[in-house]
Amino acid sequence: MRYGAFEAVRGIDLHVERGEVFAFLGPNGAGKTTTVEILEGYRKRSDGVVSVLGQDPGHADRTWRSRIGVVLQESKPERDLTVTECLRLYAGYYPKPRGIRETLELVGLAEKAGAMASKLSGGQRRRLDVALALIGDPELLFLDEPTTGFDPSARRAAWEMVAGLRDLGVTVFLTTHFMDEAERLADRVMVIAAGKIVAEGTPGTLGGRDRTATLISFSQPAGTSFDDLPALVREAAVPEGAGVDRLLLKSVSPLEVLGPLVHWAEGRHLDLPDLEVRRPSLEDVYLALTAPVEDGAADAGATSSSQSGPASGGEQRAEALR
Structure with missing residues (x-):
């Protein structure tokens, strides 16, 4: 376009x-x-x-x-019609409409069938939008x-x-x-x-989310130092860390790090109450994929399908999460 x-x-x-x-x-x-x-x-x-x-x-x-049915981002209900009357009006535009009662039950508006459309709450109006899109049985x-x-x-x-x-x-x-x-x-x-x-x-x-590294973070127990930690844990540590007195580890095989860490803590009768283990969220991946890039990188990064082939520019940016 x-x-x-x-x-x-x-x-x-x-x-x-x-x-x-x-x-x-x-x-x-x-x-x-x-x-x-x-x-x-x-x-x-x-x-x-x-x-x-x-x-x-x-x-x-x-x-x-x-x-087809279309639910726009913003719409306004018919001011002087009830919910049922709105659906009856729109049903008349289609050759084989869905039943009004069935449609109301599908979107959770059965109890508002006789209410004025203009008096519905924001969430209820949105449900009415969906009902109007579904009345034609798309x-x-x-x-x-x-x-x-x-x-x-x-x-x-x-x-x-x-x-x-x-x-x-x-x-x-x-x-x-x-x-x-x-x-x-x-x-x-x-x-x-x-x-x-x-x-x-x-x-x-x-964006390769299933292959990205797991992030592990925890607060260093009092009375211990970084050098006290098992070698596999120290090797997985991210240099910038997760904050003051808090360690951040990164590993594609989290059990290889968690096992020694837990064993180390149990052997010293230490607790890790704020231990957190997470993979990058869909939002993390999305932000990496849509991050601003140079025009040349964007041009080189186009892809048309999920089939195997050269990584797209977005997928290359997602490498930062791995």
């Missing part, structure tokens, strides 16, 4: 399987929204080939549109930042709703800035930065 000489989306390739929850991630200005709008048929692309449910969305007809649902502004409880409820859609066989194309949301919901994740795809994989393998 070009705007004059500027390429907002730079020849990307992506493939989404039927029935999966696919998370499309990227920072603001990366080309994420432009890509989604092209897939939805709301924006005409400059070049390339696009097929959604077997048709080009740029030339799709009303029948094709009845097979095969494919685009969810754009579905839980922005939700409290933790509402977010969990929304996640359960999306999981329910997967069980129904609905394909979900999700965009979100919440990495825990992508990790919880997505079968597969793709990251776009500066108009190019920089990584693709499952939440657990994205």
Whole structure:
């Protein structure tokens, strides 16, 4: 997608399987929204080939549109209609709509069926947005930042709703800035930065996350020194450490370090109450993948699929986590 000489989306390739929850991630200005709008048929692309449910969305007809549902990042309810009336209105646009009661139960709004749409809470309005997108019984649902502004409880409820859609066989194309949301919901994740795809994989393998080193940190027990620690522990220590009197270790084989450390502490009747073991989170990997880079590195780093081949620029930046 070009705007004059500027390429907002730079020849990307992506493939989404039927029935999966696919998370499309990227920072603001990366080309994420432009890509989604092209897939939805709301924006005409400059070049390339696009097929959604077997048709080009740029030339799709009303029948094709009845097979997709779209939840925009922001929307407003019909002011003078109840929840049920809103669904009845939208159901009239589709040839074979889903049942109103069934849809309300699916999104957790059955108890608000008679409430005025304008009187719903923020979380309830978002559920209504999803209900309006589902009333046509779509095969494919685009969810754009579905839980922005939700409290933790509402977010969990929304996640359960999306999981329910997967069980129904609905394909979900999700965009979100919440990495825990992508990790919880997505079968597969793709990251776009500066108009190019920089990584693709499952939440657990994205950017080589499954191969990154484990971080181990703990406070040095009183009365001991660094030289008192086992050799394997000292060798795994990161020079800059984790803070004052706190050690940071890094190892791709954490048990080789944890075993000697625990044995050493038990042999001296010492406690390690703040011992922490963690692998880099999906957010850590995402931030490394989307970190600003020189234009040349970004150009060299494009990748079009998760198949084996040269590491992308994003994957090279993720090496810093390993």
